Amino acid sequence: MTVQENHLSLYVHWPFCEAKCPYCDFNSHVRERVDTGAYRKALLAELDFFAELTKGKRLTSIFFGGGTPSLMPPEIVAAVIEKAKEFWDLSSNIEITLEANPGSSEAKKFAAFRTAGVNRLSLGVQSFDDQALKFLGRIHNAQEAEAAIEIARDTFPRFSFDLIYALPGQTNQAWREELGTALTLAQGHLSLYQLTLERDTAFYRQHRRGKFFLPREEEAADLFTLTREVCEQAGLKAYETSNFAVPGEESRHNLNYWQGGCYVGIGPGAHSRIFADGAWRAVSTLKIPEQWLEKVEQNGAGLAEDVLLTARQRGEEIVMTALRLKDGLDKKNFARNSGIPLKNLINQDALDALKEQNLVVESETRLAATRDGALLVNAILGELLA
Amino acid sequence: MSATENIRNFSIIAHIDHGKSTLADRLIQICGGLSQREMREQVLDSMDIERERGITIKAQTVRLNYRAKDGKDYILNLMDTPGHVDFSYEVSRSLAACEGSLLVVDASQGVEAQTLANVYKALDSNHEIIPILNKIDLPAAEPERIRRQIEDVIGLDASGAILVSAKTGEGVDEVLEALVTQLPAPQGDASKPLAALLVDSWYDPYLGVIILVRIVDGVLKKGQTIRMMSSGREHLVEQVGVFTPKLKRVDALGPGEVGYLTAAIKEVAHTRVGDTLTDAKKPAAKPLPGFQPVQSVVFCGLYPVDTSDYEHLKVSLGKLKLNDASFEYAPETSMALGSGFRCGFLGMLHLEIIQERLSREFDLDLITTAPSVIYKVHMTSGEVKELHNPADLPEVTRIKKIDEPWIRATILVPDEYLGAILKLCEDRRGVQVDLTYAGSRAMVVYDLPLNEVVYDFYDRLKSLSRGYASFDYTIEEYREGNLVRMSILVNGEPVDALSMMIHRSKAEARGRALCAKLKELIPRALFKIPIQAALGGKVIARETLSAMRKDVTAKCYGGDFTRKRKLLDKQKKGKARMRTFGKVSIPQEAFIAALKMDQD
Numbered sequence: 001m002t003v004q005e006n007h008l009s010l011y012v013h014w015p016f017c018e019a020k021c022p023y024c025d026f027n028s029h030v031r032e033r034v035d036t037g038a039y040r041k042a043l044l045a046e047l048d049f050f051a052e053l054t055k056g057k058r059l060t061s062i063f064f065g066g067g068t069p070s071l072m073p074p075e076i077v078a079a080v081i082e083k084a085k086e087f088w089d090l091s092s093n094i095e096i097t098l099e100a101n102p103g104s105s106e107a108k109k110f111a112a113f114r115t116a117g118v119n120r121l122s123l124g125v126q127s128f129d130d131q132a133l134k135f136l137g138r139i140h141n142a143q144e145a146e147a148a149i150e151i152a153r154d155t156f157p158r159f160s161f162d163l164i165y166a167l168p169g170q171t172n173q174a175w176r177e178e179l180g181t182a183l184t185l186a187q188g189h190l191s192l193y194q195l196t197l198e199r200d201t202a203f204y205r206q207h208r209r210g211k212f213f214l215p216r217e218e219e220a221a222d223l224f225t226l227t228r229e230v231c232e233q234a235g236l237k238a239y240e241t242s243n244f245a246v247p248g249e250e251s252r253h254n255l256n257y258w259q260g261g262c263y264v265g266i267g268p269g270a271h272s273r274i275f276a277d278g279a280w281r282a283v284s285t286l287k288i289p290e291q292w293l294e295k296v297e298q299n300g301a302g303l304a305e306d307v308l309l310t311a312r313q314r315g316e317e318i319v320m321t322a323l324r325l326k327d328g329l330d331k332k333n334f335a336r337n338s339g340i341p342l343k344n345l346i347n348q349d350a351l352d353a354l355k356e357q358n359l360v361v362e363s364e365t366r367l368a369a370t371r372d373g374a375l376l377v378n379a380i381l382g383e384l385l386a
Numbered sequence: 387m388s389a390t391e392n393i394r395n396f397s398i399i400a401h402i403d404h405g406k407s408t409l410a411d412r413l414i415q416i417c418g419g420l421s422q423r424e425m426r427e428q429v430l431d432s433m434d435i436e437r438e439r440g441i442t443i444k445a446q447t448v449r450l451n452y453r454a455k456d457g458k459d460y461i462l463n464l465m466d467t468p469g470h471v472d473f474s475y476e477v478s479r480s481l482a483a484c485e486g487s488l489l490v491v492d493a494s495q496g497v498e499a500q501t502l503a504n505v506y507k508a509l510d511s512n513h514e515i516i517p518i519l520n521k522i523d524l525p526a527a528e529p530e531r532i533r534r535q536i537e538d539v540i541g542l543d544a545s546g547a548i549l550v551s552a553k554t555g556e557g558v559d560e561v562l563e564a565l566v567t568q569l570p571a572p573q574g575d576a577s578k579p580l581a582a583l584l585v586d587s588w589y590d591p592y593l594g595v596i597i598l599v600r601i602v603d604g605v606l607k608k609g610q611t612i613r614m615m616s617s618g619r620e621h622l623v624e625q626v627g628v629f630t631p632k633l634k635r636v637d638a639l640g641p642g643e644v645g646y647l648t649a650a651i652k653e654v655a656h657t658r659v660g661d662t663l664t665d666a667k668k669p670a671a672k673p674l675p676g677f678q679p680v681q682s683v684v685f686c687g688l689y690p691v692d693t694s695d696y697e698h699l700k701v702s703l704g705k706l707k708l709n710d711a712s713f714e715y716a717p718e719t720s721m722a723l724g725s726g727f728r729c730g731f732l733g734m735l736h737l738e739i740i741q742e743r744l745s746r747e748f749d750l751d752l753i754t755t756a757p758s759v760i761y762k763v764h765m766t767s768g769e770v771k772e773l774h775n776p777a778d779l780p781e782v783t784r785i786k787k788i789d790e791p792w793i794r795a796t797i798l799v800p801d802e803y804l805g806a807i808l809k810l811c812e813d814r815r816g817v818q819v820d821l822t823y824a825g826s827r828a829m830v831v832y833d834l835p836l837n838e839v840v841y842d843f844y845d846r847l848k849s850l851s852r853g854y855a856s857f858d859y860t861i862e863e864y865r866e867g868n869l870v871r872m873s874i875l876v877n878g879e880p881v882d883a884l885s886m887m888i889h890r891s892k893a894e895a896r897g898r899a900l901c902a903k904l905k906e907l908i909p910r911a912l913f914k915i916p917i918q919a920a921l922g923g924k925v926i927a928r929e930t931l932s933a934m935r936k937d938v939t940a941k942c943y944g945g946d947f948t949r950k951r952k953l954l955d956k957q958k959k960g961k962a963r964m965r966t967f968g969k970v971s972i973p974q975e976a977f978i979a980a981l982k983m984d985q986d
Contacts (some may be wrong), residue, residue, distance in 0.1 A: 164521035193940040272945070320951075377938040382959070
């Protein structure tokens, strides 16, 4: 898998949720009413703006993320896909993913999303345990989740779902069993995240006040390796830190981010990396939906920031994400893609030490974290880049 | 010039918080030294640190004009003395400039060790002492009990003690009257050659060094060429004056008077406390008694946390030195900490003050290495070397013996805490000299090795006695000690900033504690790190910091790399504050915390 320079991914952000989950610090907002017509118009206008900057590229994936994009009227999803077809040459096997909540009301809309063109569904199941779902502030229950998975399986050619583990008090055995359930329901892809406390979330504050405890580093490490082993036994490879797939079933959209590809993001708080006129441009949009909407209505795009990245910055981004991949970094295309030779970016002494410690492996073509190194990617990056 | 019979020179002896500054403020107020508008709480303590800690670092003085009940006008010179054990020499010089003292004792707290030490110094200077029981407005005041205590502990007749509340002003008039009637007037001969005692000096950016003097004999005036008798340096007097407490010029100062002079002197180091100033043309036959050159007793390394602050530190030390001749510094280099300075101080408080002024007035972030004393290393060759820094210890095979300085400590403590204090002194290799009781308080005298005291003795003493123990010391002699250098090795590499001289009997416990502490402080790395304490080649304590097992962000947020970028920036910033030993990076915070470690 390598990045193709003329390939492009499109991300569409729907910022609204029915309720804010206590662990989530994504750009999500709860609103009584959403003027979907206005957002439809604004998304299409912004699409117009970015299409102008990326003319002639081949669109290989679209991803509807959020917030809760399954709250979108399917008609808007259809309109965005149709418009994208006007601007770009669509790859024949284009991957079009939509994130969905596994609630029963959303499940009723799956067929309409499929008709709109979505061919891969990513369900935010999070847990098969009602107690855990309650702790996580989810509004669905385990039974609804399993039902939604059934419908997704029957409706979409590909689907995946997310689970969160390393919850307070979760034993290895309990997680092993839950993971077993997940693997029987999965179809080639799972995203399995350890619960992380992000600043400015309800969980972060509760944890600081001692309302609950997270597993210690040792326990978290054991859970991580257990997850990897169980998934691999079922044929799902850990192709990224928290993503597991049967070979060929990886999320091509996400891989494009992580390998340093070109992408466009529309909607509030979306990010783009665009290669144009010999330089990488990093563009982001305003995060607050109303502010974004107003700016798009005025200017045709709700930009918050539009800067050129230095070769070093670009190079660092690629190293930071690619080392999370099982296959690691593509050394061959690195300098051409980022504008900086890898050896100018990373600390050679640190790399030698990491190789000696068997945390990193290097070949002619690739640089990757080993199985042990995969648990320590942040520290490894600190050694290589800081 | 004033007639000597109308002059009274006095100082105030009091423990911290017993109300010295408040009483001084009252006296100034009554004598009209400052207008109401100019009065600020505790006028005399002018440095922020002085005001915050309630101590006086520099001697100061104020001239009060007082019309007594006998109808005559008197000049009362109040000499405010430095209030801490580290400055005992300075205190003795201030006392030498006066004929009497007010002994201020808190009527609820009683006599403290430091008060006791200063009273003895005042008696050595032949002072007339007027006991004052302060804070009698407090409900807890027990003037009768404290009066008896003064008699029991100090052996001073306290029957005439004045009851005062400096806070309300009650009894302050009586104090003024007692100064006039009970203290002797100074003696001196204006026709003799000039002999003036240099009490203190400080730097003023406009006037240069200002020298506080007490005239013993002769006359000091503008235009005179004076000579410093210890160094022979000569200066032309530019200004002569008194403190009201503001500077006020006068034509001349005569015998018995206290005042200042300026003479375009650029460095405080050229004006030594206790020196005698005389007339260069008509010099005194011999200097006034009691002069001693300044001697540092505690040393430590000061290093900038951010290595790029080295120049800033150097300039700042230079500026501080302008105003404080009593500390010394010289460049030194540490493997661990880079470039810094070895500094010498009068004592632990002095060290803390300099450190605090550097961080406060010069905005410096500093690492202070473990305080050390001067060891005398007797070599097999017969040579004797002074050791200021454990890193400089010569090869053990060439050493015959090592001597260390001892002090004699006087501690006053309520008897309920006596057991804990005795244990502390014994733990610190102390040798009991005396133990007496005065009412419910014990007075303990111990000989202690200074290196056991510089560390955190004073803090321990305070915490073990809930703040009630008080402490004073004098430097005694050098005695042979079974001393060794303990090194700390992190991942096999010695960390010089953490090596220390220590008594052999203490090495193991201290080494174990330090290794355990470092294990907490050093962040886990991608490999396991042994932390060892060693004497020579022999490891006496060991801890192992296990390798990091998991450090990876669970979720990578789509195309938004802001978070990853922030993490990387944080890692980069962290590295700038680390020192690398072989493969291990130790954050500055670890040094700071390790050096602050409690001993138990």
